[in-house]
Amino acid sequence: MKPHRTGILIVGGGVGGVAAALAALRLGQQVILTEESPWIGGQLTSQAVPPDESIWVEEAGATASYRTFRDRVRQHYREHPGITPEAAADPFLNPGAGNVGRLCHEPQVALRVLEGLLAPYLTARQLRVWTDTEPVTVDVDADRIQAVTFQHGPSGTRHVVEAAHVLDATELGELTGLSGAESVIGAEGRDETGEPHAPERADPRDQQAITWCFAVDHQPGEDHTIPRPQSYDFWRTYQAPFWPDRQLSWVYPHPITGRPVHRNLFSDPSETAQRGDFWHYRRIVAGRHYRTEVPDVTLVNWPQNDYWLGPLVGVSEEEKARHLHAARELSLSLLYWMQTEAPRVGGKGEGYPGLRLRGDLTGTDLTHGLALRPYIREARRIRALFTVTENMIGVEARGTQQGAEVFADSVGVGQYRIDLHPGTGGRGYVDVASWPFQIPLGALLPVRLHNLIAAGKTLGVTHITNGCYRLHPAEWNTGEAAGALAAFSLERAAEPAQVRENGGLLADFQALLTRLGVPLAWPDAYRLTPSPGF
Known part of the structure; x- marks a missing residue:
């Protein structure tokens, strides 16, 4: 060669x-x-x-x-x-x-x-x-x-x-x-670095969560519900010991204080809602910037789809593949939960079936619809x-x-x-x-x-x-x-x-x-x- x-x-x-x-x-x-x-x-x-x-x-x-x-x-x-x-x-x-x-x-x-x-x-x-x-x-x-x-x-x-x-x-x-x-x-x-926030002893398997991001828009009155993910029953009931509620909920710990935080998908659908909901948090398309009708698109990289059940580095290829699959299943389960069971603002029913995956924006329109690769925080x-x-x-x-x-x-x-x-x-x-x-x-x-x-x-x-x-x-x-x-x-x-x-x-x-x-x-x-x- x-x-x-x-x-x-x-x-x-x-x-x-x-x-x-x-x-x-x-x-x-x-x-x-x-x-x-x-x-x-x-x-x-x-x-x-x-x-x-x-x-x-x-x-x-x-x-x-x-x-x-x-x-x-x-x-x-x-x-x-x-x-x-x-x-x-x-x-x-x-x-x-x-x-x-x-x-x-x-x-x-x-x-x-x-x-x-x-x-x-x-x-x-x-x-x-x-x-x-x-x-x-x-x-x-x-x-x-x-x-x-x-x-x-x-x-x-x-x-x-x-x-x-x-x-x-x-x-x-x-x-x-x-x-x-x-x-x-x-x-x-x-004991090695003297860092106040390091664990007392080294832990090679302690690596930051990965996140399999995805983009969605919202089409009210339409139904874009995805097939029920294979692992949905696990994720809809899973709660980590350090988490204040089930992972598939609108409640998560404040990253700094650790206190429970409640944040809706849409706290206020108007353009004035720049704080307080998930929709505006990582929105990547703002329809208001266009003369013709263009739907808002938001990018889901939230506490709810952080995956921390196993590391990717220093493990076998089989274990790595298993965790990558599980991370993808978590993100699909989050989407399915939002489409079917998530509490709506003001207690007005459950689910937003109009949420539509935008795999056309992430290069995966013909496959799973999520990002091409998971978001990696630590190498x-x-x-x-x-x-x-x-x-x-x-x-x-x-x-x-x-x-x-x-x-x-x-x-x-x-x-x-x-x-x-x-x-x-x-x-x-x-x-x-x-x-x-x-x-x-x-x-x-x-x-x-x-x-x-x-x-x-x-x-x-x-x-x-x-x-x-x-x-x-x-x-x-x-x-x-x-x-x-x-x-x-x-x-x-x-x-x-x-x-x-x-x-x-x-x-x-x-x-x-x-x-x-x-x-x-x-x-x-x-x-x-x-x-x-x-």
Whole structure:
């Protein structure tokens, strides 16, 4: 089998992988980008998650390339022939008018924008993108990845790629696992990290819940009820020990206080209801933005379809497949419950049969109708040269210290609460304030393998700090820094670890990131403002 050769191989075409590719391509390098699903874009597309972003995203704390992505999403909607003049003229247009973030939009729009950003490099043959492709073996010699073997699609065709630098941007850290790189899965213990919110002892099986998202619109007077899911009887009665009611109910624990919260699907169907119901929470299409009749569409990524009955990392393929199937069944059961049994607002009957799956927006119209892939919050993480712990960024953990720890090797910034969804180890939410933080270069570098770079959720964070480094802009920034690092290392004929160790190389690399539009520090006005609650 003749191998493919490239300067930079990026395994995983999600948010971090695409950002890594764009950075390396802008710096003139040859790139192969692989992705296990049919769509590149990860959280933004195949997982169908509207961006969770910094509260200051419109003004600070995002890279120039991420801003370009956001601008192009808005431009896509402005060019829609049916959009209202008012919506088109809004400089901060929120296509879905969802209240979870400033840019709630359809996943297939994000896909088109990302493909458009990469298109010129495909034309020039500087980039090759292989979808429906997953790594199966990694050849390592002398602490270097020599080659990665991939399997493509249902045909099972295999390809071997040799590259100078290999970036792991997979959703679950599959490449890191296959490479034999020292790594961590699940929760570290407080005895190791000293983090206030870590469990007392490590638990590799304690991993954040996954969520199989789906999009729905509502057609009153019509019946779009799906077939009764096979596992419905289980899910309609299931209640976790840490949950205040059955999972299929409108009651869930507040992530910060733990107190029971009641939220209806429609607390008020009018356009004034921007708080208090699920419909407006992650709405991705707002009919009011169009001159012609366009139905609202909301994205269901709610407490009710978080799946925590078993982990995906560090288990057999059979167990992993079982949990993926169960997560899909949970989401279908939630939809069926909403269509048939959910209490309606004001006690006016049960069920909303007019809820209609919109698999046409998520690439699954002819199959199950949910997102192409589940939303993954936590991956296998490298044992890094430097690991970010809660004590470096958590407001409570920092005590009287103002602001997060400052990293001299910063390659970017992020801002979000430490937000852990219920875990497969049997605990509920962990949701605590954090300071706006930096991304240290040392967190992208494994302790041993010379040419492996973390380009997404596989970076050197803990189970706890993953809770704020996992969101869209931070994952993008991590990937962009990783792609730029690989390109810089090739251009300077230096190992990635040498860039961190050599003061001159580090200064030059950080100057390069600045030229690319990557902020390396927060201005004090932001740096000293902790993430708010909700």
